Amino acid sequence: MLKKKRILIGFIFVGIFATSFSIGAEINISPEDAKTFLKEFEQAVQGIDAIGIFVHNASIGLPMFIPGFGIVWGLFASASTGIAFSAIASSSPLLANIPPITILIVSPFGVMELAAYSIGMSRSFILIWSIIKKNPLKQEIRPTIIEIGIAIALLLAGGFIEATMISQYGSNIHLES
Numbered sequence: 001m002l003k004k005k006r007i008l009i010g011f012i013f014v015g016i017f018a019t020s021f022s023i024g025a026e027i028n029i030s031p032e033d034a035k036t037f038l039k040e041f042e043q044a045v046q047g048i049d050a051i052g053i054f055v056h057n058a059s060i061g062l063p064m065f066i067p068g069f070g071i072v073w074g075l076f077a078s079a080s081t082g083i084a085f086s087a088i089a090s091s092s093p094l095l096a097n098i099p100p101i102t103i104l105i106v107s108p109f110g111v112m113e114l115a116a117y118s119i120g121m122s123r124s125f126i127l128i129w130s131i132i133k134k135n136p137l138k139q140e141i142r143p144t145i146i147e148i149g150i151a152i153a154l155l156l157a158g159g160f161i162e163a164t165m166i167s168q169y170g171s172n173i174h175l176e177s
Contacts, residue, residue, distance in 0.1 A: 006126075006143075013122040017078045017114060018101055024082020025089075025100035034087040041084070045166075054159030061116050061151055065144065067131055070124025074117055109165070112158035116151040123147050 029037070048056075060077050064070040082100060089095040104110040123144055130140055 006122075009122045009125065010118055013074075013118040013125070014114060017074060017118050017121060018104060020075045020078035021082040021085075021104060022101050024079035025085045027083050027086055029083065029087045029090055031090065034090040037084065037087040038091060041088070048163070048166075050160040050163035052159075053162050054156050057113060057116075057155045057159060058152065061113075061120050061155055062148070064117055064120025065123050065127075065148060065151075067124055067127035071121050071128075074121035074124070077117070107162075107165075109158035109162040112154040112161070116154040116158070119147050119151050119154075 064074045064077075066073070085095075085100050085103060089098075089100070104114050127137070127140055127144065130137055
């Protein structure tokens with residue numbers, strides 16, 4: 001595949017992921033559901049370290065490389081993340097005034113996760129397209145392995161950056177009663 005075409009497909013999936021995230025973030029969560037989510041979220045992230053963040057993100061990102069399924073999985077993951085943002089923003093006046101997409105594009109780990117997930121989803125598209133067109137998949141093995149490596153590296157670095165930011169700035173979400 002031509003390099004320019006591959007880059008274009010990658011950027012298309014950046015837009016698709018960001019759009020799905022934004023749609024999820026616009027879903028209004030009831031105060032009860034938000035409070036329940038936030039309590040569960042606090043318990044889930046309590047004591048999490050960089051490797052824990054990486055493992056979590058890799059378990060979300062690596063299935064995005066599966067031909068065809070990865071696109072659907074990526075849309076589900078991005079919309080779910082947007083809904084989670086909506087729940088968090090509903091109890092945080094500071095976040096309520098920030099456009100949700102801003103969180104993805106201004107935090108270093110958000111950009112790394114967005115890039116890794118978009119690489120996975122776009123590779124899923126390329127692989128399913130090759131299968132549909134009955135092109136030999138052998139020529140896609142090397143680029144797929146390279147892109148999986150890039151995604152893993154991005155998610156690992158992002159996990160360490162996110163853990164560092166949590167340790168410096170805190171991760172407590174203050175629930176309104």
